[in-house]
Amino acid sequence: MSEARNNTAPSSVWKSVLRFGLVGGAIALYFCMVGMVAAFDQRFLVAGQLTLGDLVLYVGPFLAGLSTARALADRTAWQRLLFGLLAGAVAALPSILIMLFSQQVNIGAVFVSLSSPLINILTFGRGLPDGLPLLVGVFGLLGLLGAAYTFLSQQARNAVNLALLVIVTVALFSDIPIRVIEKYFSARVARAIFQGNALLPLSAVVLSLLTVGLSYFGSLRAAKKKVGESKKPERLILGRYPINQVLSWALVIAFLLVLPQTDRVLAHVMMFIGLYVMMGLGLNIEVGFAGLLDLGYVAIFAFGAYTIGILTTQAAIGTFGLSFWVALPIAVIVGVVFGALLGIPVLRMRGDYLAIVTLGFGEIIRLLALSDWLSPLVGGAQGIVRIPSPSIAGFDINSPERYYYLVLIGVALTAFLAVRLRDSRLGRQWMAMREDEDVAQSMGIDLVQTKLLAFAIGSASAGFAGAIFAARLGGIFPHSFSLIISITVLSAIIIGGFGSIPGVIVGAAVLVGLPELLREFNEYRFLIYGILLVVMMLTRPAGLLPTDTFKRELESLEEGDEGMNNPVSAGG
Amino acid sequence: MSKKAFTTLALLVITSLVLVACGAPSSPTTPGEAPSAEAGCSDAIGCVEVGPGESLEIAYALTVSGATAFLGEDSRGAIEIAVAEWGEIHGHAIALSGEDTGCNIEGGQAAGVRLAAQPNLLAVIGTNCSSEAVGGLPAISEAGLLMCSPSNTAPGLTDPNENWAPGYFRTAHNDLFQGRVAAEFAYNELGARTAATIHDGSPYAEQLQAVFASVFAELGGTVTFQGAVNENDTDMRAILTSIAADSPDALYYPIFEPAGNFITAQSSEISGLEDTVLMGADGLFADGFPGRSGPNSVGMYLSGPYVAAGSAYDDFLGKWADQIGGVPPSGFHAHAYDCTNMVLTAIQSVAQVGADGTLLIGRQALRDAMSATSGFAGLTGNLTCNEYGDCATGEALAVFEITQAELDGNWPPPVVYQP
Amino acid sequence: MGRFFGRRINFGDLVVQLLQVVVLVIVVVALYNTITTGRYTSRHWVSLIFAGLAQGSIYALIALGYTMVYGILRMINFAHGEVYMAGAFSTVFLAQHFASNGFLNAQPVLAITVLILFAALVSMAVAFLLERIAYRPLRNAPRLIPLITAIGASFTLQYTFRGFYGTQFRSYPEVTALRGTVSLFGYSIPIVQLVVLAAAVVLMFVLYWYVERTKAGKAMRAVSEDKAVARLMGIDIDKVIVTTFLIGGALAGAAGVFNGLYRPQGVYYFMGFFPGVKAFTAAVLGGIGNIPGAMVGGLVLGMLESLGPNAILEGLGIPGANQLKDVIAFTFLVLILIFRPQGIFGERLREKKV
Known part of the structure; x- marks a missing residue:
């Protein structure tokens, strides 16, 4: 107005x-x-x-x-x-x-x-x-x-x-x-x-x-x-960091560790948020770092889940009966391999073409999982049930809290990987490619290799998340792997603040946690979800916790004219 | 906030969090165990104490939103009627809460976790879709709850080597039974010798058509085609053309709306299907289905749950019209009504009434009472539960024929066959 | 990785070449198998082709809206399927009213025209609000942001109309005049399929004429080429963009009614999502931003869905072929984009634009 x-x-x-x-x-x-x-x-x-x-x-x-x-x-x-x-x-x-x-x-x-x-x-x-x-x-x-x-x-x-x-x-x-x-x-x-x-x-x-x-x-x-004092130098220092920062982190970590203990529903919801954070961090490598707009990310999630399902189930369909801990690395590897494989045909596509093709891949994988054709292998419509919960040395991971801690480990690993990659040589290559492919290529960056690495590495965490998802549910059905998961993960990245790692966490908490906790309004949860997405983008397009670069670029855009020629048009 | 204040506050919060963590009961305790220290409770998995003036808590876990909402609303209405009829048990009101399960495994699990977290909850009526039960049953069973499903039809749920868990009961017939009834009807009553089937990728439809096909072949018939569509497909001409190439006597598609509407309507346009009898199942057994599918639904058969007309059922329908309005939107209301009554009867029988009116209800005792149910006179027949929770009579199933009257708004359709 | 194959050979190109051969062999084998079984006669094929064309016409009408908005704004209007739903869902009540008072079968042409106008009006209103509230403030934002807004708007619209009209499935009434078949080269084709196809082609040509021949269309093309220059030429950019959305909305509304005439069942709040995705696929297939391309893309996609399962998958002996028809559609899309990244009709856009 x-x-x-x-x-x-x-x-x-x-x-x-x-x-x-x-x-x-x-x-x-x-x-x-x-x-x-x-x-x-x-x-x-x-x-x-x-x-x-x-x-x-x-x-x-x-x-x-x-x-x-x-x-x-x-x-x-x-x-x-x-x-x-x-x-x-x-x-x-x-x-x-x-x-x-x-x-x-x-x-x-x-x-x-x-x-x-x-x-x-x-x-x-x-x-x-x-x-x-x-x-x-x-x-x-x-x-x-x-x-x-x-x-x-x-x-x-x-x-x-x-x-x-x-x-x-x-x-x-x-x-x-x-x-x-x-x-x-x-x-x-x-x-x-x-x-x-x-x-x-x-x-x-x-x-x-x-x-x-x-x-x-x-x-x-x-x-x-603000009026009275000028900024005093930090007095309390712990190692390299000011004590305030250390305490804030300690506070956050303590919350993350302890909160689920207080309530089981909360633990369940936080576990799901954690799964989406893992996927968000992975997708962020593809979309945020490398600028490859992927709407078919759910396919990799499905690969992870089905790998666990097939390898560990005790139902008749599984002939392997492996333990979860053996199957987990296999699930991650399957995710990585298929991430790269799906990346090959789209190497030459950009922007919106990439979006629709990856969306197609996601649907193809779901339909194949559902199909009568592959049902002897992957269960078809009946899915895969009786997936056992993992256990370490007699300690069963069978309650929401315990799964939550498993997910927390996954999130920590992924976040660590994401931070290290962002600051690595490869990370800078991705960002150079995101800004301008042609320039990046002329600077000696191998586009094929760099793109495939983005797809492959970004897929690892989805494979991991899918594996935990399958074990937690104890059964998987193809209907669980619909487009809405890809959309939610992408939205979480953007709502949280494009390319920012804490942003992904906040975005997932808002988009996954709120609807889950507000289940009693189930009739209206998607309406509220939709309105929230629109209002959020209109009022805070940089997201809740944006990175400084993205905020700056967005601000310069507001003054500038055309959006599509700008480097941050990552989808473009 | 000043630095010092922040530091102090942060330290305080961390300390209190750590205290909470240490003080927290170790995780896998069931909420039901909390009051077990109370005198008088000798139940193996805990008791629920209902103090004077407090309500008995039961909950539903049904799919009350989305495309399958008609199933959930059908069951929920029946549960509400049963609860209203009971009014109270030993002077305690009955409080009904509920969770939406969305007809998928995640929704079932989320509902299960939430219900399991309610410390005083006694029993859950639900779920509708079998996949919801696969997701929700572990948490519900672990929490010591009793669960009774009006419409889970997957055979694996009452198989101890598959998904069964203690505390699970159902009044719904399983797919093996319904698929057989449909096949026997097609072969014996309609005289069909060739048949084709379509499913929509839902576990329910896939299972049902598989049973139908194998029984039909067993009886001596030939299954010419077993195909599948997707639930969001609108153009069925391709699959109908494939089917029409063999002109089967019967076409069985135990799927849901709207895909079922499209198949029903479009089959009239395909040459080769003129003499094929259309058959659906309870997924299409919904008030308004004929009107939405058009004139080609006349002459179609639906297998589905059936309640013999009688004073009890008429009474129930009268209450539905009064309390909820109209007629039940699907076919499992009688099963939900029976579930609720059996659960409440079991609660009534095991509750120990204290001097001040306090009720003490043992959870294992409740489960035992439920599985000892025998000859319970319900709307769906005389129900007797076996040790793995199958309480269905098998009598409450019939094949209905849609006639011109149903197209004009009558519901439910007349019964043409009963096993 | 490319280095393994020496300097000149691009790894990606090699895979693409291989893929091309493999796909071709598979399709030929499958077609040969299907045809030699003799399970289907030419009558079957013709009826499937026309069913596919009718389905494709509806995709095409929706795809035109996608393609025009993309041409002007370079954004995927993900909520366009919902614009179609809004028109189709709102009009079903009017259509039922017309059927119950006899107007529909007494004056079918007039009644259907009224229905189309009404649906177009509703869809235009939704498209207008969408542009005004959700997209205009974000016109200069990075392109991922309007995409997310569009996804949010898509949810909002679905559940808004669900709130308005309820969860029940509705059906369009049957129009007696459209029942029956006509004989074409000895094959009997349902009238309604021909009507839908003809209407879509006519509307496409009207649109093409409007964009290519009128002054307003010229302004549209100018804005699509370069907004800054267009503005300097005195073109009111906002007006052009609103017009684009309105035209897209009107076509989507018309598509809603045609869909209701062709396949009356299953009208509900979620009916727009998959047709929306398919129409977008069709637009990309034809070359996004290109009007005849959207039409051709829609028709090709409709035929693929209709013929693909029976002709190709059955030939490969795949059970449950029909549930995989979207797999065929999307695989075809991927192949087209690999071999011809600009789509069937698309001109090779400047790299930056794509």
């Missing part, structure tokens, strides 16, 4: 009220029509007070008030509040019109969400004509709140945002804190804080006050420090 500038003429004031009001109303209506408002109406965030459905419904009018007040920055405070309120009220219009229309024409038969529960929510249970003024009033109030929000100072705004975020996060993922509290304290403590899945009003208030206080206090101190 562009902002109006300078002196706003009266007509343009009304225009912004109408425009932002209607956009806000469209957002509110959208959430109603996709069914989120009604579906989340029973999911309380704060017991008895606030449901997730309310929250979703209120986003539209709130934004309408906020944007209007922002657009009228040159007006007096009272006018901004007033117009914010009006914009909020206008935001009720689209929903009201649809509801009235549905009374005349039976569009509820087409739009499944436009049902009596929704109308009940929107009219606050008072029936159609009586409830409508109330809806206008509530939306207007939210618009007012939105406008008032613009008066807050930056610190206060941050504090409010943070408090809201904390409450929503705690309430949404409440089953984990509840289980942890029940495990380490008692069920009574959990009941004192939560009711069902929702926070009790008192605990919500305490939590938000605590967050607001801490955040406000923290930012005040930071501001004071």
Whole structure:
């Protein structure tokens, strides 16, 4: 939304009220029509007070008030509040019109969400004509709140945002804190804080006050420090590194080691995140380092999984019955070999052609695994079941936590490899090739060898991940190896911050962890996932934790003109 | 935050984390063991204590989203009806929670891990797809839970040398049985001597058509073609042309919608299939399937779960219309209803009621009570469980014929054959 | 690695040559086997060819949208399959309404025209919003970023329409006028297949005329050549891009209705994803950015899918041949791109552009 500038003429004031009001109303209506408002109406965030459905419904009018007040920055405070309120009220219009229309024409038969529960929510249970003024009033109030929000100072705004975020996060993922509290304290403590899945009003208030206080206090101190002191030299040094950095790392590692112990579901989810981190780090070698856009990465994952399946299964299909530890290196080698083999035909292709061909490879491998033709070898539709869990010296790896540690070792190995490769001669060759193949070739880089090495090395971790995946599930079916895995891995790299290793971890945590933990919203998880991807790319195209180079290049692009001739157009 | 504050805080957090780690119960304990220290519990794998005013917890693990949602919604409705009928057990309300399993092995495992983490959960009704059970059963079984599936039909799940694990039960007939019924119907009743089959790459359809083909051949028939399509295919003319080259008497495709709709509709355009009888299975046994497939579905046969009409079933359908609305969308609701009732009956029978109303339920006792179920009068017949969890009667299966009335909206279709 | 083979011989080229021979031998053997069994008569083949052409027409109509957007923006509009779905899915309700009040069979031509216009309108609206909200702010970003946005938009659209219309499968009603067959050289061909094919060819030619002969088309080509220069020439780039998206949307909407007439079943929120991938394959096959190329690519892909399993895989004695039809399609794509990296019709683009 562009902002109006300078002196706003009266007509343009009304225009912004109408425009932002209607956009806000469209957002509110959208959430109603996709069914989120009604579906989340029973999911309380704060017991008895606030449901997730309310929250979703209120986003539209709130934004309408906020944007209007922002657009009228040159007006007096009272006018901004007033117009914010009006914009909020206008935001009720689209929903009201649809509801009235549905009374005349039976569009509820087409739009499944436009049902009596929704109308009940929107009219606050008072029936159609009586409830409508109330809806206008509530939306207007939210618009007012939105406008008032613009008066807050930056610190206060941050504090409010943070408090809201904390409450929503705690309430949404409440089953984990509840289980942890029940495990380490008692069920009574959990009941004192939560009711069902929702926070009790008192605990919500305490939590938000605590967050607001801490955040406000923290930012005040930071501001004071910025003014007051110049940068003091580091005093605490541990070896080569400042103690702060060492401690941060220790903190992260301690979290990674200990967190899964607290809760089994968390361990399961973190294990899956770990698998995607491994694949992300591997794919990052192909896409991030060498600039080879690969949409068929799942094929290598499948090779790893099927190698373990065939070699270790106790079902009739497996004649080998090897131990997991013997099969694991074979799986990695199979991944590497097939990564290179699939790389050969695409050596001369670039960019989007490479993308569609690799996508095709991924589908071909899945279809072959599924086929009746190869089913005597790889199980076909029946997959491969009875894959035993690995064990070392009598210690069975059979629980989510233990698999998690196995994955953690894999992630550490892959990350180490990735860092070393990035800084190696080969890594620099990849990057030179990514920037410009022709120049790279004229500098004496053997393109064939360099590309194949990128495919081969990048595939190793997918083979590894596939192997653990097969052992963890205890059985594999071809349906598990669909395009969505390739897409998720690629998205994780980009969401996290292109080419950045911590970024891959964060990206995988967001894209794999959130949907997994939010399974109770299964109807909407892919919708939320999609919206998240789009919003993320629009607001932070460099990703959550970008590398400095990528951020710089992106910024220079914003000023520049054409995107496609730029070196970072890695797909190009 | 100042450096010093950060350092202190970080050290504190690390210390507390380490403490948590050391204090954590060693990993593979089952949640069910937690209350085993309570007096009175002598169960081998632990007890669940339900205090005064607390609810008994059971959960479903069904595929309630995505393309197979009709299966999950069908089972979920029946479970909700059964729970509502019971109301309470020994004065405790019954709380039903649920997980979506998505009809794949990962979804089944994730649901299994989540359910296993609920310390007071007693039993799971589910899963729908057999692959979900392959993924979810290990965790559920290890946690000491009882699991009853209304629609897992893979034979391996009740085979102790395959995927069976303690605590697993099902009221669904297995594929070996349904495939046989369909083949016998085709050979004996329709008089078919040649047949072709199509599957869609799902383990369920592949298994079913394999059983059909082998039984059909055993009976003396000839299987002219065994082919496969993909679940997202829309153009079936190529495979139908291959089939039409032999003009078989029957074509059996135990697959799902929408691929099943396309085969049904497009088979009318292929010359050579004019006299071929179309046969599907419970994957297509869905309210609205004839309407979505068009006029060519008239005269098609579907094998599927069957509940003899009677006062109990009519009563059930009445409750469905009241509580959920309409008619059940698929064919396994009666199995889910029976599962729930058997599980709740077992809970009722093993619960030890304390003086203050506290219930103590032994997990192994619950499993034993379930496997001792014998002659349980359910909607699907008189159910008796064997030691590996097969409780299906085998009576509750029939072949239905789609007629013009079904195309016009009637459901379910009339039964034409029962084994 | 290349060094093992001496200086002159490129390792990649060698593999490609070998592959060429192997594939050719396999196909010839397979065709020979299939034909000598005599299992299928020419009647079978002709009916499969026309089924493939009808399927290919639908791919082609979607592929035109891909190819035009790619030509202008050099981006894969991964969500284009969803634009097609939006039109097809929204129109099914109107079509059912027309069928229930008798309009569809009383005035089939008029009714179908209305349906096509409605579907085109819905798809255009979706394409417009897609461009405005998701792509325009990212026009200068590195190209991976709009690709991810497009993937996100694809999910968003699928599940939005799922939220709107529910999870049920829907079917288009049957149009009596399109039932039946006509006789062509002694072979009976279903009318609906010919209608779909003819409509696609006509629409393609209209589009071709528009791009090659009108002033607006000239502006489009100018933008596709060089945006900066086009802007200097006074061309409103934004307008051209929006027009491109709208045209692509309209064609996708029309494709949705034709698909509904040809294969009425299985209309639901996920129906656009695979046709989208296939249409993109078709566009690349024909040479991306090239309008007749998209058409030819679509038709070739449709025929491959229709004929491939029976003609080639059965000849090799592979069981379950039909489930491997996508394997044939993608293998063909890989082979084409190895031997002719610019696609069937594509001119050799400057390396930088590709």
